[in-house]
Amino acid sequence: LPATSIVGDILAITLDGSTSFSVTQAAGQQIRLGDVTTTLGVSGSISSLNQGDSIVLVCKQANTLWTCYGVTGNLTVT
Numbered sequence: 001l002p003a004t005s006i007v008g009d010i011l012a013i014t015l016d017g018s019t020s021f022s023v024t025q026a027a028g029q030q031i032r033l034g035d036v037t038t039t040l041g042v043s044g045s046i047s048s049l050n051q052g053d054s055i056v057l058v059c060k061q062a063n064t065l066w067t068c069y070g071v072t073g074n075l076t077v078t
Helices: none
Strands: 010-014 021-024 030-033 045-048 054-061 065-072
Touching: 010 021, 010 065, 030 054
Parallel strands: 030 065
Antiparallel strands: 010 054, 021 045, 054 065
């Protein structure tokens, strides 16, 4: 995730041609995907290994909290 963000920032990722993607976090950051949240801080992430998997995140709290409002495929939340 970006180190700095403002409420409403959008981050979109689609796996197309590569082998995987992983959205990693810094200290104090977290991602909410439905009723599941990543582990707070650097040990939390969302990742995918399947072509066409996508995620769209919107910043809900400056610099720290992102919420998924669009997802395609099977993502791994840690």
